[in-house]
């Protein structure tokens with residue numbers, strides 16, 4: 518069976534897409550699943566930083582420009598605290614590559630082919646894909662081809678309003694199963710978190726896959742590692758485990774990836 522592709526997306530930058538993706542990847546790996554992570558946020562790459570991975574050429578960019586093979590761009594994250602490696606595909610952090618991406622974009626059909634081949638070659642259970650926030654056509658094309666889309670949403674009226682537009686943009690192109698992932702909720706959110714969940718249903722017709730609070734420890738780590746790997750028993754990491762458990766329980770349907 519092909520890997521299930523889960524895309525993390527958001528209306529604005531800085532909502533915690535990359536942080537949640539990295540922590541969910543660790544949690545799923547701790548539970549024995551084979552995970553691939555792909556940094557398709559080619560305008561502001563960063564996934565390699567959380568995993569302390571080097572970022573040499575060739576990267577995903579070269580593959581998407583048809584200038585490198587898939588096996589040349591795969592990195593492996595290994596750690597004694599994990600039962601096995603995580604397969605990682607970093608994007609380039611070279612300025613010229615980022616500018617070229619903004620100018621030229623990339624061939625989405627190559628991305629589709631690459632995701633499918635990556636899942637098959639490494640026998641992955643789940644592929645987690647980070648995207649450029651907002652309305653970049655590449656991000657929307659990745660989202661609609663996914664088996665599951667998680668939209669990270671912090672409790673801020675600008676994000677709440679913009680997420681409606683983002684959902685509209687996705688739904689004009691396709692109907693991937695889409696859920697919200699609330700992030701950076703005030704630690705003692707209690708009824709506030711619950712009212713956001715109700716509001717998500719009323720405003721977006723969307724369910725919430727998980728609610729994650731703002732955690733000082735995550736902010737202090739400042740992307741210099743993956744919190745759930747360093748503190749697996751911490752209550753914040755257990756919230757991440759709950760999100761991972763919802764993903765494991767989710768009834769995935771075949772997607773439109775070729």
Ligand SMILES: Nc1ncnc2c1ncn2[C@@H]1O[C@H](COP(=O)(O)OP(=O)(O)OP(=O)(O)O)[C@@H](O)[C@H]1O
Pocket residue numbers: 527529530531532533534535536537558561563650700701702729730731732733735736738739740
């Ligand atoms: N739940 C949280 N508690 C505290 N800090 C958090 C939390 N989630 C994310 N952060 C912090 O917020 C900042 C932005 O997070 P991150 O880089 O994951 O956002 P992003 O959505 O990937 O941004 P971009 O769209 O620009 O790539 C980081 O410094 C990260 O450590």
Ligand SMILES: [Mg+2]
Pocket residue numbers: 534535536558561563647
């Ligand atoms: Mg990011």
